[in-house]
Amino acid sequence: xLRDTLRRETxxxxxxxxxxxxxxxxxxxxxLRTELNATAAxxxxxxxxxxxxxxxxxxxxxxxxxxxxxxxxNTGSWSAVVTITVLTSLWTAYGLGTLSTLExxxxxxxxxxxxxxxxxxxxxxxxISFATVLTWQxxxxxxxxxxxxxxxxxxxxxxxxxxxxxxxx
Numbered sequence: 001x002l003r004d005t006l007r008r009e010t011x012x013x014x015x016x017x018x019x020x021x022x023x024x025x026x027x028x029x030x031x032l033r034t035e036l037n038a039t040a041a042x043x044x045x046x047x048x049x050x051x052x053x054x055x056x057x058x059x060x061x062x063x064x065x066x067x068x069x070x071x072x073x074n075t076g077s078w079s080a081v082v083t084i085t086v087l088t089s090l091w092t093a094y095g096l097g098t099l100s101t102l103e104x105x106x107x108x109x110x111x112x113x114x115x116x117x118x119x120x121x122x123x124x125x126x127x128i129s130f131a132t133v134l135t136w137q138x139x140x141x142x143x144x145x146x147x148x149x150x151x152x153x154x155x156x157x158x159x160x161x162x163x164x165x166x167x168x169x
Contacts (some may be wrong), residue, residue, distance in 0.1 A: 001061045001086025003045075004040065004045035004046075007045050007049055008033065008037075008040070008045055008048075008049065011052070011055055012029055012033055012035075012036075014055040014056070015029065015055035015059055016029045018056045018058075018059035018060075019054055019058075019059035019062055019063065020062055020072050020074050021065065021069055021071075021072055022059075022062050022063055022145060023070065023083075025062075034100050036049065036052075042157075054103060069155075070151070071156050072154050072155055075153045075155075076152070076155075077150065077153075078153065079150060079152065080150035080153065082104070082149070083100075083145055083146070083149040084146055086114065087145055093166050095114065095121065095130045098120055098121045099123050100126060102121060102122075107124050108122075108123065108124075109121065109122045114138065115135065115137040115141050116135035116136075116137045116138065117133060117134055117135045117137070117138040118132070119132040119133075147158060
């Protein structure tokens with residue numbers, strides 16, 4: 001039973017990733033799950049999934065119904081989240097490295113400036129801290145670090161029809 005559930009959900013995940021350009025693809029996924037369950041009751045989950053073919057080919061059949069390709073907002077969101085996570089991890093690693101260096105040198109204070117934002121690192125016998133004073137440049141950088149991967153990952157340019165998509169419509 002667990003194996004059948006994993007097989008079904010893996011197929012549905014691959015299908016939903018491939019068909020996310022389709023409006024209301026969540027409904028498609030729900031209907032496909034219902035059909036898989038009904039078919040699996042008759043022939044088993046392995047044959048039910050195999051009968052559908054490759055998830056990308058099935059998704060392409062649905063996508064062919066669209067007059068033009070649409071943005072992939074989920075992909076854009078994941079791209080932005082990964083970018084912000086990497087930047088946050090790098091900033092944290094740099095801060096921890098700076099604090100470790102201060103500890104090895106017997107304590108003290110150090111400052112670093114990035115895009116006008118000054119971060120102060122402190123290691124004393126009584127406290128360990130680092131604090132950043134935000135500037136508009138850093139805020140703009142962080143917004144761009146989120147927006148650029150989001151818009152590129154989502155393929156936002158698909159919002160505007162091209163001459164090719166107008167000819168096929």
